[in-house]
Amino acid sequence: MTDLGHVKTLEELEALASSCTGCVLSESRTTVVFASGTQQARVMVVGEGPGQQEDEQGVPFVGRSGQLLMSLLSEAGIERDDVYIANVVKCRPPRNRDPRQDEIDACKPYLRRQIELVDPRVVVTLGNFSSKLLMPTTLGITRIRGQAYEWWGRHLVPTFHPAAALRGGESVTNDIRSDVALVRSLLDGRLASSTEDAAVGRDGGVENPEDEQLDLFGATPL
């Protein structure tokens, strides 16, 4: 499975995913965790993969991480009906291990089509897996977060996974809070739009990344 461009609706896409056997994760999952949210959402959040609770309930981010994330979004006035949540892999890796590259590659067409169909204004990537899937960079999340990147006609805002905030305490939570405030500003149009090959800094100015590793704009998405 490489291209799902022929799939016209999210419902059709979810139906396809629900019986997917595209990778080995299909053997251990309870439920395919496709997404939550509507096609009208202006913000799309991309996490890593379902955990135990998500696997049991079929809904992403229902655990403590999800509650923290939704509370930070709500604090910034971004309500659940304006947020579409999906994961890099739709099935739970056993014992919550990291998803493997072959699993990520197998599942990519679903995420790509979700982004195309929802067409959000801002994509928020949580942690290294989803950030590095969408951004061709070798830098870690600590280096790339804190700013928005112009990405295929929309904004990309990488931030920490909320699970890292649960482990890392107030300072990580505050970093996510700050990145969510950036999302709010982008939605409100309070940041200047960037040029096609530049990153938007937190102050609204346009800057060109000097580090060649942060060349986000030459690659195709996903």
Ligand code: SF4
């Ligand atoms: S993780 Fe993705 S590719 Fe693998 S079985 Fe689940 S839906 Fe299919």
